[in-house]
Amino acid sequence: MASEAGLYEAVWRPDEHGYTHAHQIIPVLERGIAEMEADPERFKAFDSPNGWGLYIHLLPWLQRYLTACREYPDALIEVCR
Structure with a gap:
């Protein structure tokens, strides 16, 4: 789902994509x-x-993530896999 929306790399693999x-x-x-x-x-x-x-869980989570990014645009992105 995230890949279909063009979000996977930015959300789950940001470090691999600059x-x-x-x-x-x-x-x-x-x-x-x-x-x-x-x-x-x-x-x-x-x-x-x-x-x-599920879509019903991912979309609101992404919306909250976007809100946080807008509120803290200079924040470092870190992911844990």
């Missing part, structure tokens, strides 16, 4: 969220059968 600060991923988040909001059924098709990856 994203180091929150302001760098704001445009990516904005585009991906807009796509998800415009065509929910397209993205719900990627819902995980086991419930671990």
